[in-house]
Every structure is written in C-alpha cells, then in structure tokens.
Amino acid sequence: MDKNRQSLSDKLIQPEFHDPYLKPWHERGDxxxxxxxxxxxxxxxxxxxLAHKDKAEEETCPACRRIAERVPAGQVTMSGSFVKPHSEEICHIVRxxxxxEKPEHPLERLMSISDTADGLLVxxxxxxxxxxxxxxxxxxxKGGELHTHYKEEDCFVDIHWKRD
Incomplete structure (x- = not known):
C-alpha cells in the first residue's frame, strides 16, 4: 500500500476509542x-x-448526560448573509x-439550535x-464554504458553514 494514502479506517471518526462519555460502557451489561x-x-x-428490564441496570445514557452537562460532541456554526433570511428552512433541514439519524444511532441527538449575531449555532x-x-x-x-475541525483530544467536531 502507498505510504501517502490513508486507509479508510484512518479517515473515519472513531469516538468509541477516546470519548470519555462512551468508554465506561464497553464492559457493561444490559x-x-x-x-x-x-x-x-x-x-x-x-x-x-430489554427482554428482562427488571434485571437491567438503570443509568443515564451518554447523550442525556451530555445534554444535562451541556457538553456537546459537535457544533455547526452557520454564518453569512444567506443564513438569517433562510433560518426557518435551515432549522427544518437540521431537525x-x-x-x-436518531433511529439507528440513538446517541446522536440535537442539543440546541440558537441564534448568533450573524447566523445560527447547532x-x-x-x-x-x-x-x-x-x-x-x-x-x-448547493453551495457555501464548509470547514471541519476535529479536536480529537476533546472528542469534539467544530464545523463552520458560511454562505453569503
């Protein structure tokens, strides 16, 4: 394999290996x-x-913990002159x-959609x-500038989408 080519697995986000909200769950039961x-x-x-809910542990899931502690794993900042006039349509697309996503990946949820000075923050x-x-x-x-920054040490993705 060419040394300069990344493997597909290197390109994928793999939060289960370093996300402090997920790591404790690897050895758990129901x-x-x-x-x-x-x-x-x-x-x-x-x-x-669960087939045997009476035998299962009861504990707050990582998504509910993140929401309660206000610690997102991702944020999308939308800015530019296009965003405010189209905010209703944008919010519909986000929801x-x-x-x-949510039916197959229950830990992937919206925390908030809020207005900013020049757009929206999700x-x-x-x-x-x-x-x-x-x-x-x-x-x-069909357009705009999209920039993605992964902060692996914080298990966080910061995405900026701008369209004027």
Whole structure:
C-alpha cells in the first residue's frame, strides 16, 4: 500500500476509542436510561426494549448526560448573509437530519439550535450528527464554504458553514 494514502479506517471518526462519555460502557451489561428510554445491550445502544428490564441496570445514557452537562460532541456554526433570511428552512433541514439519524444511532441527538449575531449555532451529542447536518445543508443549498475541525483530544467536531 502507498505510504501517502490513508486507509479508510484512518479517515473515519472513531469516538468509541477516546470519548470519555462512551468508554465506561464497553464492559457493561444490559442497561436502560430512565430519561429517554434508550437501552444498552450486547455492546450497542438501541431503542429496542430489554427482554428482562427488571434485571437491567438503570443509568443515564451518554447523550442525556451530555445534554444535562451541556457538553456537546459537535457544533455547526452557520454564518453569512444567506443564513438569517433562510433560518426557518435551515432549522427544518437540521431537525429532519436528526430524525433520519436518531433511529439507528440513538446517541446522536440535537442539543440546541440558537441564534448568533450573524447566523445560527447547532450543538449535538455526537460528532457524526454534526457532520451529517453540515452535509445536509451543503447538499440542500448547493453551495457555501464548509470547514471541519476535529479536536480529537476533546472528542469534539467544530464545523463552520458560511454562505453569503
């Protein structure tokens, strides 16, 4: 293999290896979150009900913890003269992208959508959702500048989308 080529696995975001909100779960048994109802079973977070809920642990899931502690794993900053006049449509696209992601990836959720001086700021509980939101915006509006910055030491993705 060419030394200058990255493998596909090197390019993927792999938060399970360093996200402090996920790491403690690798050795756990069946657990359910009393706040949102998500379950952890067979090493995976799902919306499926546990067969033996009475034997499962009850603990707040990583997404609900991030929301309560206000510690996002991703943020998408949208700016430029295009954003404010199209904010309703943008918010619809953001919410729709979450609806598509959440059934298969229950820890990928919107935390907030807020106004900024020159646009909007969206925070998410997962890095993948932030990336999906940015791509959905880019695809829907066919343009703009998209910049992604991964902060691996903080398990955080900071995405900027600008369109004038």
């Amino acid at each position: 657990t359910f979150c009393p706040q949102c109802g998500v379950t952890y079973q067979a090493g995976r977070w799902t919306w499926q009900h 729709h992208a979450e609806e598509l 925070t998410t509980t997962g890095m993948h959702l932030a990336k999906r939101l940015a791509h959905a915006l880019d695809e829907a509006f």
